[in-house]
Amino acid sequence: MAIFHFSAKVIGRSSGRSAVAAAAYRAGERLHDERIDRTHDFTNKAGVLHSEVMLPKGAPEAFSDRATLWNAIEAAEKLKDAQLAREVEFALPRELSKKDNIKLARAFVKAEFVEKGMIADLNVHWDIGKDGKVKPHAHVMLTMREVSKEGFGAKVRDWNKTALIEQWRERWADHVNRALAERDIDARIDHRSLEAQGIALEPQDKIGPAASRIGGRGLEAERIEEHRAIAQRNGERIIENPALALDAITHQQATFTRRDLAAFVHRHSDGKEQFDAAYNAVRGSPDLISLGKDGRGQDRFTSRGMIETEQRLNRAVDTMARRTGHAVSDVQRNAAFASAVKRGLVLSGEQKSAFEHVTKKGGLAVVVGYAGTGKSAMLGVAREAWEGAGLTVRGAALSGIAAEGLEKGSGIASRTIASLEHQWGKEREQLTSHDVLVIDEAGMVGMRQMERVLSHAAKAGAKVVLVGDQQQLQAIEAGAAFRAIHERHGGVEISEVRRQLSAWQQDATRQLATGRTGEAIRSYDERGMVHAADTREAARTELI
Numbered sequence: 001m002a003i004f005h006f007s008a009k010v011i012g013r014s015s016g017r018s019a020v021a022a023a024a025y026r027a028g029e030r031l032h033d034e035r036i037d038r039t040h041d042f043t044n045k046a047g048v049l050h051s052e053v054m055l056p057k058g059a060p061e062a063f064s065d066r067a068t069l070w071n072a073i074e075a076a077e078k079l080k081d082a083q084l085a086r087e088v089e090f091a092l093p094r095e096l097s098k099k100d101n102i103k104l105a106r107a108f109v110k111a112e113f114v115e116k117g118m119i120a121d122l123n124v125h126w127d128i129g130k131d132g133k134v135k136p137h138a139h140v141m142l143t144m145r146e147v148s149k150e151g152f153g154a155k156v157r158d159w160n161k162t163a164l165i166e167q168w169r170e171r172w173a174d175h176v177n178r179a180l181a182e183r184d185i186d187a188r189i190d191h192r193s194l195e196a197q198g199i200a201l202e203p204q205d206k207i208g209p210a211a212s213r214i215g216g217r218g219l220e221a222e223r224i225e226e227h228r229a230i231a232q233r234n235g236e237r238i239i240e241n242p243a244l245a246l247d248a249i250t251h252q253q254a255t256f257t258r259r260d261l262a263a264f265v266h267r268h269s270d271g272k273e274q275f276d277a278a279y280n281a282v283r284g285s286p287d288l289i290s291l292g293k294d295g296r297g298q299d300r301f302t303s304r305g306m307i308e309t310e311q312r313l314n315r316a317v318d319t320m321a322r323r324t325g326h327a328v329s330d331v332q333r334n335a336a337f338a339s340a341v342k343r344g345l346v347l348s349g350e351q352k353s354a355f356e357h358v359t360k361k362g363g364l365a366v367v368v369g370y371a372g373t374g375k376s377a378m379l380g381v382a383r384e385a386w387e388g389a390g391l392t393v394r395g396a397a398l399s400g401i402a403a404e405g406l407e408k409g410s411g412i413a414s415r416t417i418a419s420l421e422h423q424w425g426k427e428r429e430q431l432t433s434h435d436v437l438v439i440d441e442a443g444m445v446g447m448r449q450m451e452r453v454l455s456h457a458a459k460a461g462a463k464v465v466l467v468g469d470q471q472q473l474q475a476i477e478a479g480a481a482f483r484a485i486h487e488r489h490g491g492v493e494i495s496e497v498r499r500q501l502s503a504w505q506q507d508a509t510r511q512l513a514t515g516r517t518g519e520a521i522r523s524y525d526e527r528g529m530v531h532a533a534d535t536r537e538a539a540r541t542e543l544i
Contacts, residue, residue, distance in 0.1 A: 003252075004176075004189035005091035006169045011141070014081035019070040019141070022085070026123040026139045027051045031067045035074045049136075050102045050124040054114045059147045061536060063119055070121075073143060076152045085141045086159070088113075090172055092136035095185045098126060105138045108175045112168055118159070119143040133263070167400070174399040174444075181444055189252065201234045201248055201268060228270050235269030238278040242285035245278070246303035254447055254480075255291060255300045306447065313451040313481060314488070316458040320363030321489050326436065326463040327361035328389045336385035350494045351378045357492040358465050359385050363458070365465045366491025370509070373494040375467055376409025379438060382465075383412050386436050391463075394431075396420050396453075397440040406440040414440070417449060424456060433461030443468035443482040450481035466491075 011017050021040040024031040028045035032038070053064050063069040073084055092101040105124050113120045121141040129135045144159060145152040158164070173189050238245045249256050249264050262279060269275045282288060287304040294300045333355075340347065347355060355378050358365040369375050383393045395414030397403040407414040417439070423429040431437060437457055439445065445453075457464045468482050504523055511520040524530050533539035 003091050004173060005137070006088070006172050007090075008086060008088045008165050008168070010083050011085045011087055012081065012083045013077070013079070017084070019073050019084040020067070022087070023066055023070045023121055023141055026121070026125075026141065027066060028123075029066065031070070033074070034071045047125045047127045048123060049098055049126040050105075050122070052106075052122055054106075054109060054120045054122060056114045056117050056119065056147065058149060059119055060149055060151065063147070066121060069119060069143075070141075072152065073145075076145065083144060083155075086144055088140045088142065088168070090138055090140075092124070092138060093176055093180060093185075093189070094134060094136060095180060096183070098136075100179065100183075101136050104175060104179050108172060109138075109140055112171055113140065113142055116159075117146060117156070119147060170400060174401065177398075177444055201237060201244060231268055232270035232274065235265075235274040235278045238265065238268060239274075239281045242278075242282040243287045243303070243305070245282045246285065246287050247305060250303045250306045251448070254306055255294075255302045257294075257298045257300060259298075261301070309448055309451045310484075312455060313447065313485075316451065316454040317364060317485055317489065319458045320454070320464060323363035323461070323463075324361050325433065325461070326363065326386075326389075326391065328359040328385045332385050332388040333359060335388055336381050339384055340381045345377060345381070347378060347381065348374065354378050354492045354494055355382055355385075358382050363461075363463045364485075364489060365463070366486050366489065367465065367467045367494065368469075368486060368491055369467075369494030370469060375494060376406065378494075379406075379410040379412060379465075379467070383410055391434055391436050392432075393436045393438065394420075395438045395440065398444045398449075399441075402441045402444075406438070410438075412438055414438075417445065417453060421449075421452065431457055431460035431462040435460070435462040436465065437462055438465045438467065440467050441469065442466040445481060447481045450485075 011019055011022050018033055018036065018040070020031050020033040020035075023029075024040040025042045025045065026048075028042050028048040028051070030039060030041040030043050033040060053066055053069055055061070055064055063072065070085075077084055090105075092105060096104065102124055105122060109120045109122050119142070123139045125137055125139065127135045127137070142159075143152070145155050147153065176189050245261075245264060245268070248268075249260065253260070261282060265279045265282065266275055269278045289302050289304055289307055291300045291302055337347070351374050354367050354369075354375070358367060358379075359382055367375060367378075386393050393412050395403065395406045395410070395412035396417045397406055397414065398417055400416055403414040403416050406412060420429070437453075439453070442450075454464060466482060466485060468486075504527075508520040508523045511517070511523075521530060531539075531542055533542055
């Protein structure tokens with residue numbers, strides 16, 4: 001089952017470390033350290049699946065060579081206690097193939113590090129744990145200085161901010177969850193601490209294969225002993241109260257197999273005897289609910305708490321769907337249309353249908369559509385109509401990026417769902433019967449979180465508009481909240497692509513939205529719109 005692990009630390013000389021040695025180890029290569037005239041040879045290291053240096057715009061091509069890059073870093077740092085690089089490590093989801101995990105890691109590193117100006121040395125490892133299962137993860141060594149064609153410049157202090165690391169953690173979880181949702185995999189990761197998620201187990205440090213083999217003495221041995229002690233305490237908690245394990249598992253995935261359960265208990269217990277006791281306690285718990293066999297013939301389970309959450313969600317949704325408030329008059333609709341036309345925005349037939357659907361009376365509305373179909377533009381017009389009717393419009397999304405996109409595209413002041421819930425927990429910014437809450441990318445929201453938000457809205461008498469991408473509609477399982485709501489109460493769909501005018505380009509956009517990337521690229525290639533070059537410099541020249 002997918003797990004969340006994301007850590008960041010600095011590689012510095014104060015602890016006697018070398019950037020060249022660190023890079024050689026992570027890549028499983030032989031590199032010569034010019035500063036100390038020593039060769040670091042790790043070519044016998046197993047498990048390195050993918051290795052590359054990714055350069056930002058304007059960086060010297062020579063830095064794509066790992067030895068050149070990190071020797072240049074060592075030469076640029078003069079202080080004996082200099083900070084040489086930042087290393088980010090994150091766990092990759094076992095549910096994805098090697099190819100998909102490499103693609104996932106590359107996309108994240110490019111978006112969050114390289115496009116911000118850092119050089120990233122990415123290495124994807126495919127280690128095998130003691131239990132025989134793969135432990136895919138990535139190591140990324142990042143430069144800490146600005147870079148230009150002339151080489152390295154000053155240190156970028158903003159890259160050291162704690163808030164930035166928290167942003168990376170959230171965005172990595174978002175990247176993984178998107179990838180899992182796109183493949184109809186019922187699993188999620190959460191960047192928040194166990195305590196913040198309401199899980200009553202102690203967090204356990206990640207112990208890598210290399211550290212676990214050291215055994216004997218030193219700091220690594222102390223870490224291993226502490227890890228085992230925490231695992232043992234968690235095992236005792238699970239034996240005493242098996243519901244803790246079921247609650248924790250269903251925070252990550254709404255349904256699970258026997259293998260998923262065994263993997264979770266193995267990670268949160270110490271030794272075979274305790275594992276057997278904890279596993280049997282959970283298997284015999286009255287809170288374990290059997291759902292029968294899935295499409296692959298595997299027995300699937302969920303928890304009684306998950307079923308009860310689903311029932312509460314259904315009650316909240318049914319309550320909102322029966323309401324008759326929040327209506328917008330024709331006068332207010334027409335005024336919003338006229339305002340949009342003045343800005344040069346004319347809604348299509350599908351957009352008008354969606355607009356009428358979300359502004360009609362009722363406490364619930366569902367809009368389903370591909371990216372590029374103009375959902376945000378339609379919501380911007382709806383916002384004006386709602387505000388004209390005296391309603392307050394708020395926006396929310398699972399991730400900060402999605403919330404920013406909703407606000408930019410529609411003008412609706414937006415924030416993350418976690419931020420909303422945090423404020424509600426402090427009795428602030430409560431919803432009222434005069435509010436409209438628009439939730440974007442609703443297909444990414446898990447069952448528990450959806451239930452909490454919609455139950456709060458139902459109690460307050462607020463209207464909720466759920467907006468999601470068709471590709472984020474997962475198979476009907478205990479965790480597919482958005483799909484379940486859509487099938488239970490219906491909605492309106494937008495499929496006409498608005499960002500492109502040509503029919504073939506609209507088709508290509510739909511192909512991209514549904515994962516048929518090769519077909520889309522072929523369409524552009526057939527029209528002479530894909531240009532290849534042998535080198536980066538040649539590509540830049542041709543582009544200009």
